[in-house]
Amino acid sequence: MNEQVDVVVIGLGPGGEYLAGTLAEAGLDVVGVEAELVGGECPYWGCVPSKMMIRAGNALAEARRVTALAGRAETAPDWGLVAGRIRREATDDWNDRVAADRLAAKGGRLVRGRGRLTGPRRVTVDGRVFEARRGVVLATGSRPRIPPVPGLAATPYWTNRDAMSAKELPASMLVLGGGAIGAEVAQVFARFTCRVTVVEGQDRPLSQEEPEAGELAAEALRADGVTVLTGARVRQVAHDGDEFTVWLEGGTEPHRAERLLVATGRYSDLAGLGVEAAGLDPTARAVPTDGRMRAADGLWAVGDITGRGAFTHVSMYQAQIAVRDILGTPGPDADYRALPRVTFTDPEIAAVGLTERQARDRGLRVRTAVLPNASSTRGWIHGPGGEGFLKLVEDADRGVLVGATSAGPAGGELLYGLNVAVHAEVPVERLRHMIYTYPTFHRAVEAALAALR
Numbered sequence: 484m485n486e487q488v489d490v491v492v493i494g495l496g497p498g499g500e501y502l503a504g505t506l507a508e509a510g511l512d513v514v515g516v517e518a519e520l521v522g523g524e525c526p527y528w529g530c531v532p533s534k535m536m537i538r539a540g541n542a543l544a545e546a547r548r549v550t551a552l553a554g555r556a557e558t559a560p561d562w563g564l565v566a567g568r569i570r571r572e573a574t575d576d577w578n579d580r581v582a583a584d585r586l587a588a589k590g591g592r593l594v595r596g597r598g599r600l601t602g603p604r605r606v607t608v609d610g611r612v613f614e615a616r617r618g619v620v621l622a623t624g625s626r627p628r629i630p631p632v633p634g635l636a637a638t639p640y641w642t643n644r645d646a647m648s649a650k651e652l653p654a655s656m657l658v659l660g661g662g663a664i665g666a667e668v669a670q671v672f673a674r675f676t677c678r679v680t681v682v683e684g685q686d687r688p689l690s691q692e693e694p695e696a697g698e699l700a701a702e703a704l705r706a707d708g709v710t711v712l713t714g715a716r717v718r719q720v721a722h723d724g725d726e727f728t729v730w731l732e733g734g735t736e737p738h739r740a741e742r743l744l745v746a747t748g749r750y751s752d753l754a755g756l757g758v759e760a761a762g763l764d765p766t767a768r769a770v771p772t773d774g775r776m777r778a779a780d781g782l783w784a785v786g787d788i789t790g791r792g793a794f795t796h797v798s799m800y801q802a803q804i805a806v807r808d809i810l811g812t813p814g815p816d817a818d819y820r821a822l823p824r825v826t827f828t829d830p831e832i833a834a835v836g837l838t839e840r841q842a843r844d845r846g847l848r849v850r851t852a853v854l855p856n857a858s859s860t861r862g863w864i865h866g867p868g869g870e871g872f873l874k875l876v877e878d879a880d881r882g883v884l885v886g887a888t889s890a891g892p893a894g895g896e897l898l899y900g901l902n903v904a905v906h907a908e909v910p911v912e913r914l915r916h917m918i919y920t921y922p923t924f925h926r927a928v929e930a931a932l933a934a935l936r
């Protein structure tokens with residue numbers, strides 16, 4: 484006998500867990516299906532452990548700046564403290580009991596196993612078939628994309644999961660990919676004395692962001708002793724039982740390291756989820772959704788699987804919209820114009836909305852301004868560790884900001900005001916006549932607005 488429920492949520496990462504819990508609290512009969520840990524990638528192998536590492540690495544870096552600012556401070560990096568904190572405080576030793584109990588307390592039912600769509604509004608988990616009266620939500624996230632480099636698949640390469648759960652740091656590590664994961668992990672590991680080389684295929688790290696952001700990230704990594712190779716293609720990878728050997732196209736000598744971290748982006752396994760049973764293309768990169776997060780009749784999708792930005796805040800934002808749609812509560816459609824993101828390197832590199840290139844490619848008449856942090860009073864006072872810049876992108880015809888990048892010691896926090904400006908389309912003319920606190924990092928916004936050309 485098939486089991487009748489109101490909603491089945493497949494995948495309980497940040498978006499799915501929120502959806503399942505909120506719909507259950509609203510009185511619906513909800514089944515949440517989870518193949519691994521309730522909470523998903525973010526709390527166990529993603530945002531939370533990586534930011535805990537970064538907090539520790541930043542403390543070391545700040546202590547090292549004491550020499551230039553305040554005297555002498557000695558540091559003796561101990562990865563055991565970081566690994567222990569991640570184990571105890573962040574992940575409960577990779578145990579999701581608390582999250583599973585939280586869902587149960589809200590009235591949701593957890594079904595452990597791998598869910599598959601086997602028809603419209605129908606999900607099968609290890610032979611159990613659920614018929615969802617209102618529908619099914621796909622929230623199965625993403626996995627590391629492993630490039631088809633000869634030899635790589637046969638080696639014991641690391642993904643983010645190994646890096647986040649490392650009890651000890653390797654003496655040396657090659658990082659394939661200089662995106663968000665590559666840049667963050669490379670810097671932290673280097674600060675804990677691991678010899679790190681980043682191999683990035685594009686001509687700079689963080690290649691999807693402003694060129695100035697990528698250049699700053701490369702400089703920051705190099706300042707921490709990371710070797711950054713750009714425009715680099717890996718020809719072959721091998722492992723001899725002890726170490727990795729990596730040959731690059733055009734290189735004469737191979738690179739060797741104890742570990743190889745692959746951080747070359749993510750993909751969503753739509754075929755494994757059986758999306759064709761709901762009329763969707765299993766070979767697509769993402770599940771297309773409308774403004775209400777609907778993918779088909781009685782089918783919603785949220786999170787990484789939608790391809791609208793692999794961030795926890797995107798997944799949660801979309802989940803809120805899907806909840807409203809399922810419950811029939813009014814509210815605005817999804818709007819990605821002011822999509823914020825922060826790469827938590829030191830300096831933090833934060834951006835919202837369009838880059839200059841994206842704005843120009845859309846045919847906008849663009850005005851921009853780029854100011855180095857050192858040109859502001861606060862940036863100059865800050866001294867060592869204050870590197871960064873502020874960049875604004877204006878749609879000159881409408882007189883509103885459509886994008887901004889803030890990089891610096893508090894780049895992610897500074898972004899907030901710019902996020903509001905882009906989201907609410909606050910006229911640049913109004914922003915120019917605001918009072919900006921002296922001497923903050925964000926006061927640079929006033930100077931940048933004046934410099935828009």
Ligand SMILES: Cc1cc2nc3c(=O)[nH]c(=O)nc-3n(C[C@H](O)[C@H](O)[C@H](O)COP(=O)(O)OP(=O)(O)OC[C@H]3O[C@@H](n4cnc5c(N)ncnc54)[C@H](O)[C@@H]3O)c2cc1C
Binds near residue numbers: 499518598
């Ligand atoms: C190292 C790292 C650092 C990151 N740092 C940040 C950060 O600082 N800020 C930020 O916003 N984002 C960050 N991210 C991205 C963030 O983790 C993801 O965007 C977010 O977790 C995606 O949420 P989601 O809801 O799509 O699902 P996910 O977290 O991907 O979870 C999906 C869940 O679905 C389950 N699942 C998959 N298939 C099935 C199935 N068939 N049946 C049942 N269950 C299934 C999985 O087991 C998993 O638990 C980071 C990611 C990584 C890897």
Ligand SMILES: NC(=O)c1ccc[n+]([C@@H]2O[C@H](COP(=O)([O-])OP(=O)(O)OC[C@H]3O[C@@H](n4cnc5c(N)ncnc54)[C@H](O)[C@@H]3O)[C@@H](O)[C@H]2O)c1
Binds near residue numbers: 746
């Ligand atoms: N702070 C944050 O919010 C944060 C932190 C980590 C991860 N994330 C999320 O997780 C996602 C995945 O992170 P990621 O770093 O794996 O992906 P990414 O897409 O951010 O970066 C991948 C990088 O690898 C490069 N690359 C791809 N194939 C390559 C190859 N064969 N050789 C060399 N370089 C290659 C790309 O040019 C790119 O720069 C991110 O896109 C982001 O959405 C967010």
